[in-house]
Amino acid sequence: MFESLQAPAADPIFAVNACFRADMSPRKLDLCVGVYRDDHGSTPVMRAVRDAENVLAHRSGSKAYLGLSGNDTFNTAISGLVLGDLAAVDNLTTIQTIAGTGALRILFELVHLANPGSTVWLSDPAYANHAPVARAAGLSVARYEYLNDSGQADPDLVACQLRNARRGDVMLLQASGHNPSGADMTMDLWRSLAEVVSETGAVPLVDAAYLGLGDSLETDAAGLRYMACHAETMMIAVSCSKTFGLYRDRTGAAMVLGPRPATIRPALQQIARSLYSMPPDHGATIVAEIMGSADLFQSWEEELAAMRQRIRTNRESLALALQEVTQTDHYDRIQQHKGMFSMLPLTPAQMLQLRTDHSIYGTDDGRVNIAGIRTNEIHRIAESIHQVTRL
Structure with a gap:
C-alpha cells in the first residue's frame, strides 16, 4: 500500500531541534523551539495555572x-x-x-x-x-x-x-x-x-x-x-x-x-x-x-508581566552586547522587536556555523527565541555571532 509513499521534507524547526538533541556539547543552547524559559533554562508552570489545577483537583466533576x-x-x-x-x-x-x-x-x-x-x-x-x-x-x-x-x-x-x-x-x-x-x-x-x-x-x-x-x-x-x-x-x-x-x-x-x-x-x-x-x-x-477568579487572574497577569519584562531585558542586553562586540548598530533591530522571537541578519550558512562551531541553535532563516536566552549566555551568543559573520 505504501510502496510509492515518499517521506515529506523535514519541518525546519524540528529538524534543527533534532540536531540540538544529538549535540553532546555541555554548552549547547536551544534558541530554536518557541517556548519561554526562565534564567535557569526551565519552562515553569505559571503560578496561576498550578493554583487553578489544585482547585480543579479537589472539585468533584465529570470526564463526560x-x-x-x-x-x-x-x-x-x-x-x-x-x-x-x-x-x-x-x-x-x-x-x-x-x-x-x-x-x-x-x-x-x-x-x-x-x-x-x-x-x-x-x-x-x-x-x-x-x-x-x-x-x-x-x-x-x-x-x-x-x-x-x-x-x-x-x-x-x-x-x-x-x-x-x-x-x-x-x-x-x-x-x-x-x-x-x-x-x-x-x-x-x-x-x-x-x-x-x-x-x-x-x-x-x-x-x-x-x-x-x-x-x-x-x-x-x-x-x-x-x-x-x-x-x-x-x-x-x-x-x-x-x-x-x-x-x-x-x-x-x-x-x-x-x-x-x-x-x-x-x-x-x-x-x-x-x-x-x-x-x-x-x-x-x-x-x-x-x-x-479575581485572585488567579491577578496572579496570572503579574507573572505574564514578569515574563514580558524578562524578554524585554534579554532584547536590550543582547543588542547592547552585540553593539559592544561588533562596534556597529547592525543588531539594534533586536531591541526594537517585540515578543519571543527575532531574526538575526545572518545567512543560512552562518546559522549552520553557529550551530556546528558554537552549539547555538536557531533556524536557518535566522530566527532565535529571545525568551530562551539565559543571562549568563548573552556575551557568548554575541561573541559567537560576531565570529561567524567575520569569516
Missing part, C-alpha cells in the same frame, strides 16, 4: 463529553480576553480548538468549504507552519514582502502588495510578536489594512499566539480589535500555549466575526467533528478558572 464546541465557559472567557467589549456582539462565533494550530486548520477548512478557490496571503517571512496548514486544507498560498532593510514591518510595501488580494482571499496577519521576525505592525499599518480589506473584499485572519508578551495585553490586542471594528468578516486563531504556558495541553480557540453566525457555528462544529470530534478539556478548564 462537552460537545463539539468544547468548553463554553472557556470560549466566553477567551473571547473577552482577546476582543474586550467587542466580544459581546451577536455576530461572534467561538469554538475551542486543539491549540492555535488546530484553530488555524479549522478556519482554513471553513474558508475552503465556503470558497475553495481562495488564496491565503502570508507574510514573507512567515511562521514555518502557516503554509503547510493552509495547503493541507486545500488552499493555495501567496506571499507578501513584510520587512524593510532595517528589519521592521514596511507599511507601504505590505499595504501595496495586499491590494492584489481578491474578494474571498484570506490575509493572514499576526496580532503581536510576529513569528519569526519580531517586527510587529504599527497601528497605522493596521488602519491601512482595514482600508485594504474594505477595498478588496479579502477577509483578515489574525493569528493571536503571543498576546501579553510584547507590550501589554491591551496594546498587543489593539490592532486586532481595530480590525474587528472595521472588517465585515474576520477570523481569529487563538493559542494559549505561550500566554498561559499550556504548551502540551493544546488549548486554543477559533473565532469568526461576521454575518450568518447561525450557519458558521454548525459549519465549524462539523469540521471539528471530522478532524478530531472535540478538543481536550483540561487546559480550557484551567484558563476558565483563572479568568473567573
